[in-house]
Amino acid sequence: MVDLTKIKDSVIGGEVDDVVEMVRKAVDEGQSVKRILAEGLISGMGIVGDKYEKGDFFLPEMVIAATAMKAGLKVLSPMLKPGDVESAGTVVLGTAKGDIHDIGKSIVGTMLEGAGFMVTDIGVDAGPDKFVETAKENNADLIGISALLTTTMVGMEDVIKAVKEAGLKARVMIGGASVTQEFADKVGADGYAPDAPSAVGKAKELVKS
Amino acid sequence: MSKPRISFLSQNEIEAIHNASLKVLERTGIKVMSEQALGLLKKAGAKVDYASNHVSIPGKLVEEALEMAPKTMKYCGRNPKYDFVLNKQETHFLATANPPLMIDGETGECRYSTAEDIVQCLVVADYLNHVDLVWPFGTDLNVPGPMLHIVDMYTALCNTEKHFEGDTVTAEEAQYQLEIAATIVGGREELKKRPIISTVICTISPLVFDKGMTEASIEYARAGVPVVIYPMPAAGQLSPATLAGTMVVNAVEFLGGLVIQELASSGAPVVWAPSCGTVNFKTGRRKWGPESSLMSLGLAQLARHYGLPTQRGGLGSSSKLLDAQAGYQKAVSLIPSLLLTPDIAGGIGMLGPGTCLETMVIDNEIIDYALRYVEGLEVNDDTLALDVIDNVGPGGHFLGEKHTLQHFREGWMPEITDMETFEIWEKKGSKSIAQVAKEKTKEILATHKVVPIPEDVQKEVSRIMKRAEAELL
């Protein structure tokens, strides 16, 4: 029997191949898919998140652990039933239309994953339709928009309008170097965060409320 | 004159970086999102896959582009007294600022910049003796996105007679910017001879060329107006964690961009801004530490090897205030930067999160100091001054010597730096440098008048602005 704590440790160590192999084996052995996910993958990522917060881990460790976690999740996903995934929330994340800055967005995504969120990253240069469609598909709790240019910041307002028009339940959080709380209030975003750790806090708050 | 200079990479190391870059361009290749650029590359013999936007560039094309690229070029101002030549002999200073936020040097308040801030920065830049060219200082949030880079240029050209180096992210923006500049200098041919503008084109590390920016750069190349290719890899984030690997990624992106420029128009003027970052792996932000200077200095040596002009960071700082950190970071980064004589060095007016008007005045003084330092010293019979030493002999002083009278004004004189005794400083109001700088900026703003664009030309330019609005909004 594959020891689920070994899967967890391999997620923490970012051993992508080991995670995939052990998850496959555990599935073949007939272990509970829900438990493999919770006790192996998600709990591993949770520890990575804690270690980051304590200052033991840095971004490269977070990113590679998230890659390992997602590789394991990919093996499980055909078998997962709704309700199996007990995540902190579902997030659709992207960079605003016309903007190709993606580092901050990707870091926010990784940190959200570390905190147990299921994140769909729609990449850069994303318009309102893309956000709304993906949020619908994933039944998202939260839409996250990143913009670094003043020219593209303004486009975030269009996404917020489109989300409201489509009647989605998802709340909208925005961020990026040029964005401030003042601006977020002006365009009617539900939340703003100045950096990735506070984005996680804000996301938790918004998903609950 | 003996000038302190450094070159720390050996010829072998420079060649190793060059050869590695050629290998990456051919083996790994680059991704070019513009079909127009792909067409140029394909026609010239590069291996192009339109479906994936992937291009493999053979070394031969790079060597040809290096041949075609001009080794010196003119940067001009609206007023010809501000023209200069990039010829690797002298450094010219760029007010880089840091939009869209504005920091008050005295109170530390940080907020979005306004149209008024931008004009004030331009007026101060127009006044300061070490500012040779300017970037956009701020962003007026009331300007709609598609017009921003055109308005940036228009505002700058109206409020300073010095060269403007702007941003351009689409071909349409490029066309309007070029039209405005041409109207001011008296036509397209004249603009080619006296480019009063240039533009910064960023590559997207690692190894990607954006559609809009690439097509904008092609417009500039065809107009014969300088393009600054500005790759910004960051070690361990957008390039390998090792410094040499990051330098290779930077060089590959520059050379890829250079090939596109020279294919678009043989002889197109191109400047290399080899910006290399290092990363705070806790937050993912850049940290512009000592390694950034090392990488960029190393690449400046490679640029020298190619004979091409460079633009580099100069007075960098991540400080949130006009404080000791701002001062030491700027000074410590500027001096080594000047030791390789970049053609252009930036950073005037910038602090970590934004632009600071008062900082511009202080940066001007830091540059003054640093320039004197890199000017070096002269050793000859007159400067060895044996007769003068003999004349004074042991004991006594040199104050009354004719030789002293002839030379004492050569020494560096501060303009705003305090070097007084405590009592005098106290008597003058016990002012911090931030207060002194603030007073200086107020004085400049009250007294300095920028010569405006002639009225008839101004009318013509306004018509172009209207047309741009009608088309782009």
Ligand code: B1M
């Ligand atoms: C959903 O909820 C949330 C919550 C929090 C969120 C969030 C979302 N998203 C981010 N956060 C927050 O958490 C993150 C982690 O702590 C943080 O994310 P950040 O993204 O802020 O921080 C990252 C971890 C690190 N930061 C970064 O990666 C950005 C750094 C700076 C230097 C920067 C970079 C690196 C780049 N650039 Co660009 N670039 C600048 C930036 C200057 C700056 N002060 O930020 C900025 C943004 N750029 C600018 C410009 C002008 C441009 N850039 C351009 C290009 C590039 C590069 C490609 C070279 C590169 C991007 C590489 C990439 N793959 O992303 C061009 C535009 C391209 C385009 N169409 O988008 C170009 C136009 C330059 C040109 N002439 O080509 C400026 C914008 C000015 C303005 N008026 O808006 C700029 C502020 C620099 C400046 N002062 O001039 C927080 O903001």
